[in-house]
Amino acid sequence: xxxxxxxxxxxxxxxxxxxxxxxxxxxxxxxxQVRSLHEALDVPVVYHVxxxxxxxxxxxxxxxxxxxxxxxxxxPMTPSPDEIEHLREEYRGQAERDLATTTAALEGVGAVVGxxxxxxxxxxxxxxxVVKEVDGREAIVLTRPHVVAEFxxxxxxSRARRKLGVPVLHLLEHQSFDEQAGGGEGISGA
Numbered sequence: 001x002x003x004x005x006x007x008x009x010x011x012x013x014x015x016x017x018x019x020x021x022x023x024x025x026x027x028x029x030x031x032x033q034v035r036s037l038h039e040a041l042d043v044p045v046v047y048h049v050x051x052x053x054x055x056x057x058x059x060x061x062x063x064x065x066x067x068x069x070x071x072x073x074x075x076p077m078t079p080s081p082d083e084i085e086h087l088r089e090e091y092r093g094q095a096e097r098d099l100a101t102t103t104a105a106l107e108g109v110g111a112v113v114g115x116x117x118x119x120x121x122x123x124x125x126x127x128x129x130v131v132k133e134v135d136g137r138e139a140i141v142l143t144r145p146h147v148v149a150e151f152x153x154x155x156x157x158s159r160a161r162r163k164l165g166v167p168v169l170h171l172l173e174h175q176s177f178d179e180q181a182g183g184g185e186g187i188s189g190a
Contacts, residue, residue, distance in 0.1 A: 002131060007009075009063070010033055011052055014043060014044070015043055015044045015045070015046050015137055015139075016021045016038065016041055016043050016044070016045045016046070016134065016137050016138075017045075017046050017048060017114070017136045017137055018038065018045060018046070018047050018048070018137065018138045018139070018140060019047075019048045019050065019131050019132040019134065019136045019137075019138075019139045019140070020034065020047055020048065020050065020102075020140050020141075020142065021049070021050045021052075021123055021126075021127045021139065021140070021141045021142070021156060021160075022049060022098075022102055022140065022142045022143075023052070023143040024051075024098060024103070025033060025051075025097070025098035025101035025102050025105075026101075026102040026105045026106065026155050027144065028105050028108060028109070029104060030105065030142060030171075031105035031106045031108065031109045031111065032109045033171065034047070034106070034111070034140060034142075034171070035109045035110060035111045037140075037169075044112060044153075045111070045112065045115075046134075046138070047106055047111050047112065047113050047114065048113075048114050048115045048116075048117075048130055048134050049099065049106070049113060049115070049116040050117050050119050050123065050126050050127060050130060051095055051102065051116070051117070051118055051119065052095075052118075052119045052123040052126075052186075053091055053092060053095040053118050053119065053120050054091045054094075054095070056095075060154045078160065082163045092118070094117065095118045097161060099116045099117075099118055100116075100146040102106065102116070103116050107165045108156055109189050114134065115134075117130070123156055124137070124156055124159045124160050124163070127139055127156070127160050127164070128163055128164060131166060132144050132162055136166055137166060138166055138168075138169070139164060139166055139167070139168045139169070140169045140170075140171060141156050141160060141168065141169070141171070142167075142170075142171045143156065143157075143170070143181050145158075157169075157170035162180075
C-alpha cells in the first residue's frame with residue numbers, strides 16, 4: 001500500500017522518467033548530485049520519489065527484542081494498540097516532512113518532480129511498480145551505507161537490479177560523489 005502525495009505526470013515518450021527510492025530526506029547536495037546526472041539529456045527529465053515509512057509495529061518489536069532477554073526479571077510492558085497507532089502517526093508525519101523536504105530540494109535545483117509517494121509496502125516492490133507505471137528509464141536508490149546488506153546483496157539496490165530491466169544506480173545520501181568514490185582513491189586517468 002502507498003500514498004500519493006503529489007500529482008503524477010503521465011508517462012510519455014517525450015520525457016525521461018527517473019524513479020528515486022530514498023531512505024531519508026535528501027539534502028540540497030543530494031538533489032544537486034542527482035540532477036547533475038541528467039543535465040546533458042535532450043529530453044525533459046521527470047523525477048518520481050518514493051520514501052518508505054517506518055513500520056511502527058516492527059519498531060516496537062525490535063526495541064522489545066533489544067531490551068528483552070534472559071537477564072530480565074519481569075517481562076517488558078507490551079505497548080497497547082493505541083500506543084502503536086500513535087507511533088505510526090508520528091512515523092507518517094516524519095515521512096510526510098521528509099518527502100516534502102526531498103521534493104523541495106529537487107525543485108530547488110531545477111528538477112521537475114512528477115510525484116512523491118510515501119511507501120508502506122516493500123520498498124523494492126514499490127520501486128518496480130512505479131518504474132513500470134511511469135515507463136521509468138532509470139532507478140536511483142539513495143540510502144545510508146548498509147555494509148552487511150550490501151555485502152550479501154540483499155540491499156534495495158541489489159534486489160532491484162535483479163528484478164528491473166532498467167539501470168539502477170546506488171548513491172549514498174549526504175555524501176558527495178568524491179566522498180562516495182573514496183575521496184579520489186581508486187582508478188585514475190593518469
